[in-house]
Amino acid sequence: MLLKRLSEACGGPGQEGEVRDLIRSEVKDLVDQATTDALGNLITVKNGTKAGPKVMIAAHMDEVALMIMSIEKSGLLKFHPIGGIDPRVLVAKTVVVGKNRVPGVIGSKPIHLQRPEERRKALGVEELYIDIGAAKKEEAERLVNIGDLAYFTTEFATIGPDKFKGKALDDRVGCAMLIDVLRDNYQIPVYGAFTVQEEVGLRGAGTAAYQIQPDLALVLEGTTAADVPETPKHKHATTVGKGPCLTVMDSSVIPDPRLVAKLMQLAHKHNIPVQYRRNTAGGTDAGKIQQTGTGIPVAVIALPCRYIHSPVAIGSQTDYDNAVKLVKVFLRSLEEEGGDQ
Amino acid sequence: MKSLIKDLVESWGPTGFETEVTEKIRAYIADRVDECTVDALGNLIAHKKGSGKKVMFSAHMDEIGIVVTYIDDDGFLRFSNVGGLNVLTMLGGRVRFANGTIGVIGREKGDLKDLTIDKMFIDIGAANKEEAEQKVSVGDFAICHREFADLGQRLVAKSMDDRIGCAVLVEAIRRLDHSDNDLYFVFSTQEEVGLRGARTAAYGIDPDLGIAIDVTRTGDTPEAPRMDVSLGKGAAIKVKDASVIAHPKVKQLMVRLAKANRIKHQLEVLEAGGTDAGAIHLTKSGVPSGTISIPCRYVHSPSEMVDLGDVENCVELVLAICRDPLAEF
Numbered sequence: 242m243l244l245k246r247l248s249e250a251c252g253g254p255g256q257e258g259e260v261r262d263l264i265r266s267e268v269k270d271l272v273d274q275a276t277t278d279a280l281g282n283l284i285t286v287k288n289g290t291k292a293g294p295k296v297m298i299a300a301h302m303d304e305v306a307l308m309i310m311s312i313e314k315s316g317l318l319k320f321h322p323i324g325g326i327d328p329r330v331l332v333a334k335t336v337v338v339g340k341n342r343v344p345g346v347i348g349s350k351p352i353h354l355q356r357p358e359e360r361r362k363a364l365g366v367e368e369l370y371i372d373i374g375a376a377k378k379e380e381a382e383r384l385v386n387i388g389d390l391a392y393f394t395t396e397f398a399t400i401g402p403d404k405f406k407g408k409a410l411d412d413r414v415g416c417a418m419l420i421d422v423l424r425d426n427y428q429i430p431v432y433g434a435f436t437v438q439e440e441v442g443l444r445g446a447g448t449a450a451y452q453i454q455p456d457l458a459l460v461l462e463g464t465t466a467a468d469v470p471e472t473p474k475h476k477h478a479t480t481v482g483k484g485p486c487l488t489v490m491d492s493s494v495i496p497d498p499r500l501v502a503k504l505m506q507l508a509h510k511h512n513i514p515v516q517y518r519r520n521t522a523g524g525t526d527a528g529k530i531q532q533t534g535t536g537i538p539v540a541v542i543a544l545p546c547r548y549i550h551s552p553v554a555i556g557s558q559t560d561y562d563n564a565v566k567l568v569k570v571f572l573r574s575l576e577e578e579g580g581d582q
Numbered sequence: 583m584k585s586l587i588k589d590l591v592e593s594w595g596p597t598g599f600e601t602e603v604t605e606k607i608r609a610y611i612a613d614r615v616d617e618c619t620v621d622a623l624g625n626l627i628a629h630k631k632g633s634g635k636k637v638m639f640s641a642h643m644d645e646i647g648i649v650v651t652y653i654d655d656d657g658f659l660r661f662s663n664v665g666g667l668n669v670l671t672m673l674g675g676r677v678r679f680a681n682g683t684i685g686v687i688g689r690e691k692g693d694l695k696d697l698t699i700d701k702m703f704i705d706i707g708a709a710n711k712e713e714a715e716q717k718v719s720v721g722d723f724a725i726c727h728r729e730f731a732d733l734g735q736r737l738v739a740k741s742m743d744d745r746i747g748c749a750v751l752v753e754a755i756r757r758l759d760h761s762d763n764d765l766y767f768v769f770s771t772q773e774e775v776g777l778r779g780a781r782t783a784a785y786g787i788d789p790d791l792g793i794a795i796d797v798t799r800t801g802d803t804p805e806a807p808r809m810d811v812s813l814g815k816g817a818a819i820k821v822k823d824a825s826v827i828a829h830p831k832v833k834q835l836m837v838r839l840a841k842a843n844r845i846k847h848q849l850e851v852l853e854a855g856g857t858d859a860g861a862i863h864l865t866k867s868g869v870p871s872g873t874i875s876i877p878c879r880y881v882h883s884p885s886e887m888v889d890l891g892d893v894e895n896c897v898e899l900v901l902a903i904c905r906d907p908l909a910e911f
Contacts, residue, residue: 475652475660476700489721490649490664495598495772501721517721519651521662536622536782 243267244417244561245397248407251337253306253390254323254441257281259340260302264416264435271423272433282449283435290428294575297432297455297537298422298568299446299526300415300462301439304408305550306390307331309338309371312382316375318345320391322366324440329363330551336371339389345373393552403482403558410554412439414544414561415461421565428576439526443493446526450533457500457538459568460527463556464488464518464543477519479545482557484514485564488541490521493528497538504540507570513563518543542567583893584737586610587749588730591739594680596647596723597664597774600624603643607748607769611755615767625783626769628755634763635908638789638869639754639900640780640858641747641796642773645740646882647725648677650704650718657708659685659718662699665774667726669699671883677704678727683717685724728884735890736813742886744773746876747795750893754900761904770858777825780858784865790911791832791870792862793903795896797886798823798850798875809852811877813887816846817895818875823852825860831910832872839902846895850875870911874899 252260261283265275272285283302305324312318318338322328332349348371349364371391375381397407407413419433432453437445450458468480479486487501488494508515518541527539544564546554595603604626612618615628626643646665653659672687679685685704689697704724708714730739739745751767766787771779773796784792798818801809811818819836820828840847852875863871874896879887 475654477652487721489723490598490662495664495775498599517719519720521649521651521664531623532778532781534782535786536625536779538622 243420244405244414245407247413247417248397248409251342251392252302252304253392254303254438256390257302257437260416261435264302264420267420268423268433278448278452280445280448281437282445284449284453285423285433287423287427287431289430291576293429294456295430295432296572296575297434297450297453297458297530298419299434299436299449299458299460299530300419301412301436301445301526302416303437303440304411304413305440306392307336309385309387309389309391311387312378312385313370314378316377316381318371318373318381318385320366320371323390325550327551328366328369331369332364334552335394336391337394338371338373338385338391343373343384345371345391348372395553399558404555405558406553406555408552410546410556411463411549414463414546414556418461418561418565418568422568425569427572429572431572436526443524443526443529447529447533450530450537454534455537458527458530459571460525460530460539460541461564461568462525462541462543463546463549463554465520465523465549466545466547469547479516479518481545481547481555482560483516485560485567486516486518486543486545488518488543491523491525492521493524494531494539494541496527496540500538500540504542504567504571507574508567511566511570513567515567583749583753584732586752587737587746590745590749591730591741593745594678594725595643595645596725597644597772599680599723600643600771603745603748604769607643607752610752614755621783621786623779623782624771625779627783627787628767630761630765632762632764635790635911636764636766636787637903637908638766638768638784638787638792638862639751640768640770640783640792640794640862641751642744642770642779642858643748644771644774645725645743645745646774647723650720650722653711653714653718653720655711657706657710657714659704659706659714660700661702661704664723666882668882669697669702670694672702672726675884676727677724679718679722679724681717684727726884736887737890738885738887740884740886742878742888743797743881746797746878746888746893750795750876750896750900753897754904757897757901758904763904763908765904773858777856777858777861781861781865784862784869788866789869791908792859793832793871794858794862794873795900796857796873796875797878797881797888798852799855799881800877800879803879811848811850813877813879814889814891815848815877816892817899818848818850818877820850820852820873820875823855823857825856826863826871826873828859828872829863829870832870835903835908835910836872836874836899839906840899843898843902845898845902846891847899
């Protein structure tokens with residue numbers, strides 16, 4: 242399963258190579274051209290038969306990860322989160338470090354030795370370390386380097402009648418959706434951009450958009466769903482199983498209202514369930530793309546995922562299928578209308 | 583000029599939805615410029631051609647507002663801010679949606695000191711969710727609703743930030759008699775969420791000189807934070823804010839022209855906040871940029887106050903820049 246392979250691949254910000262290779266082999270027969278740019282974005286082109294409108298669809302390859310900052314005399318590794326990870330979810334997780342996937346464990350002081358006040362509070366990053374079983378610094382140095390990234394080891398699986406769980410759903414679900422969209426052929430030129438370094442500040446998307454110069458852009462994302470007990474309904478942001486989400490505003494972008502309205506209209510017309518993202522926090526590649534050159538109309542289609550930016554998230558297969566369907570009907574509608582957007 | 587200001591400040595144009603303001607401004611200026619275009623981000627770009635220096639003026643059309651994030655079973659709306667809103671200034675206030683629906687801002691119980699936006703709601707008078715959804719949807723934007731008040735020399739309204747800047751540019755365009763410079767008057771979008779419209783407009787124009795027209799805070803009210811700008815003391819020439827350090831040549835140009843034309847002016851050092859100049863000056867290989875500020879009390883509240891004399895001074899300073907050969911740029 243494509244999403245399983247993407248979820249289990251490792252690629253933190255700036256070190257997306259493994260994910261890029263996987264995607265390249267997956268899309269090479271689907272596109273007319275696939276190139277890697279200076280920042281590492283994989284930019285694919287389906288030429289189509291019409292001149293325009295030229296559409297860019299972006300999904301980011303990178304996932305949140307832990308960077309090895311120092312190797313202690315004891316052989317234990319100190320680390321720092323790259324991208325927004327809640328340190329409270331880290332303790333006692335298994336990880337793999339670096340390209341060679343050296344297995345490790347995120348350790349901490351065992352409960353027997355903790356003072357009562359220590360037990361009551363969550364451990365911060367500075368109190369945690371990664372243990373790769375090395376007895377001393379030299380032993381560890383043979384296995385890992387400073388700057389290596391550590392990743393969670395979560396196995397991807399389908400669970401329940403309609404859900405899947407895995408790591409890095411933000412944004413491998415977007416990558417998988419984009420690949421699925423590229424399986425069809427379109428009359429208009431479609432640029433699939435698999436971007437880098439989104440989690441550290443939308444860094445790849447801007448340079449990708451600059452070279453593509455699209456007439457409009459769609460960003461495919463995994464987004465937060467807080468539809469869980471103890472969270473009041475007005476803070477759920479999105480609901481898993483209620484369809485892909487359209488963003489009206491987040492901290493990086495106010496998507497083009499015309500595109501949002503068009504997507505909503507198409508969803509209704511084709512009986513695709515959709516929901517608005519009911520929260521304005523967070524950012525996506527759309528923020529950078531919209532601000533590129535003389536400006537680009539953008540919209541965001543996001544898959545609701547519970548427990549995002551943690552070792553494991555949960556999404557819905559039906560939402561996924563509906564998101565892909567929505568992107569496809571959108572592209573078909575552009576084929577019919579031409580470039581008036 | 584008061585009627586122009588009233589017309590612009592009473593328009594509906596939260597960030598991202600500036601079209602009504604765009605059309606009003608276009609009607610005021612279309613016959614006075616060579617070309618009016620709207621770009622991908624909605625910026626209205628008015629071009630008055632000339633063989634001299636390429637100057638970009640920018641005043642933003644958008645105003646702070648709110649966006650609906652949730653509608654509950656009883657018909658109350660939850661919301662998030664669009665731009666920098668002070669929750670305390672919203673209490674008891676009203677918002678207005680594009681379709682004219684009015685809502686009142688209420689809050690959950692609790693200490694006022696702990697009030698955050700997620701403890702507030704909007705009541706549009708609906709008895710339940712179904713009734714509310716006939717008027718408003720999740721994702722709808724609204725503005726703070728407050729009428730214009732003419733206090734004589736001083737004017738109060740919502741969205742003086744930055745419709746008063748728009749009014750300054752409109753008035754300057756209408757009064758402009760001669761200029762050899764290649765003038766671009768940009769009425770920009772999405773300033774309140776990060777100077778977004780001006781960034782792409784400046785990229786397309788690639789000017790020799792960039793000047794934002796925006797409001798600035800004052801230090802002339804009881805127990806005000808220390809700031810040496812006062813209402814009625816003239817056009818404020820920006821030295822710096824959090825987004826830009828005015829290019830020395832631009833600041834000197836403004837001071838020189840203000841003195842030569844006897845335009846009442848004051849220097850402005852703003853510790854927080856930013857203007858379109860913050861985006862313009864970093865465009866491509868860099869653009870010398872500065873800001874003409876209209877002193878304004880109670881910025882980002884529904885009752886922003888400006889002085890008509892200051893506004894006139896700002897119009898005159900814009901005109902002086904248009905007429906100058908700008909040899910140093």
